[in-house]
Amino acid sequence: MNARHLTIVLARVLGLYFLFEALDWIPRFAAEILPVLVSGETLLVPLGWRVARLASALLMAAAGAGLLLRAGRLEGHLSGPIPVRLEQLEATRHLRAELACALFRILALLWIYWTIGPLVQILEAVHLSGPTAWVDPVCNVALALLRFGLGAWLLVRADRLAHRLEHDGPDRAPPWQPPRPAPEPGAALAS
């Protein structure tokens, strides 16, 4: 395994991290929008900011998914046209999948660990009262469940996901091939 293969693996893990982080925004948006819908409270910040933050989350999700699925192509763009043999890529494909699997599992454990954050916030918001006091705890429970669910899913499915990405995913990290020389004008006629 060389630096190019390692870049592909690490880029995939980074992509999954950003994808998960973008999903974290769903309960956060709910926590901001629900009080407005339930009791007609005015938004603390203008609507344009909300839309912009939604755009930020979508951009992060798209970038994460792109990195996860197209890490090989990105690496090809970054490292330039250094020829990599197809056999070499095939030989390291299993190793890359194994490494990605291990890193996915670490990410999964991290995500399960980060369930603690919203749970602590639920305890902190116990003393709140009012018609929309339930919104924050409910959204924090949703966030905790989402993080735990994603972490648990990744922990169980890390191996399958890593091998699928490397074997029959949309990106198979195609090797660079030198451009074919243009045929001479009279070559076709001569043959």
Added chain:
Amino acid sequence: MPVRDLLAVLLRVVGLWYLIRYGAALPSLVAQGCWLFFSSQQRAMTEDFALFYGTVAQLLVPVLLFVLGLLLTLRAPRIALWFYPARDEAVPGEFRMRASGLLRAGIRVLGVYALFEAIGPLLRVLLRVLILKPHEEVTGIVISGEPFLENLASLTACLLAGLVLVLKAEAIAAWIERFGRVDPEQAAAAHPPIDAGRSGEASDS
């Protein structure tokens, strides 16, 4: 894999992290900038300065980190070459990966991260000193105070940590490696190979 390549890979990953983190934040920043710009027309002189300072500090830091992330992503191999120059590689494979090499590369990456984290406080301190200080009498905003000192302390800590980690990675790694070093002969004596033990038992019986 040479340790130089590993450093390039890790720097590239840090660059990608900054690129996506701050690239995704750009829509929010644009919205924030627009709101501050359009609402500033109705405000007094004092608030205008505070708004200008706030806008510049909040917009410039992420934009700068985004650009630096892009540069780090694209130029990682060249940056790695600064630390492991080709001319120093007298013997081919001089920089071949060892555990110590991995530690040095990791320390340098941490240093680069600390230097990047210093950019935010640095810009805030500079803006306060260069923009707010000359207009202190007009605005009534005093540059000393808790946020300023907080930024100054943060800047100093990040800058110092970053520079020490980047420039003294070799010395730090060597110092760390002194602890818990295992003598191969003692380790072999304490844990004899399994086959040797079995053959000993067989001969005893």
